[in-house]
Amino acid sequence: MTTGQIDFYQRLARTLAMEFGPSCEVVVYDLECTDMDRSIVAIENGHVSGRGLGAGPSHVVLEALQGAPTALEDRPPYF
Numbered sequence: 295m296t297t298g299q300i301d302f303y304q305r306l307a308r309t310l311a312m313e314f315g316p317s318c319e320v321v322v323y324d325l326e327c328t329d330m331d332r333s334i335v336a337i338e339n340g341h342v343s344g345r346g347l348g349a350g351p352s353h354v355v356l357e358a359l360q361g362a363p364t365a366l367e368d369r370p371p372y373f
Contacts, residue, residue, distance in 0.1 A: 295324040295335060304336040311338030318371075319343055323351055325359070 295303075300322075307320040314320075319342035323333045331350040340346045351359075358366055 295326060300324070300335050307336045307338045317342065319345075321345070321352075323355060330356075 303322040307322050311318055311320045316339055318339060320336075320338045321334055322336035324335045325333065327333050332348045333351055334345060334347055334349045337346060337349075343352070345352075
């Protein structure tokens with residue numbers, strides 16, 4: 295992910311978090327990075343899960359990545 299893309303997604307994450315409030319965690323992952331354990335490049339309201347920049351993905355993301363890339367679907371919010 296380029297610096298410009300990360301900047302755009304950071305701003306988008308901030309806007310979504312402001313819209314939905316402090317209980318809505320918004321996370322952006324760089325799925326092209328070499329270390330998935332450090333794939334979070336933007337996060338808002340990280341207090342919800344206790345994660346922060348440079349942390350790894352949740353089990354929901356890892357499960358989705360194990361499937362066929364063409365079968366990826368949007369997921370509804372989860373707790």
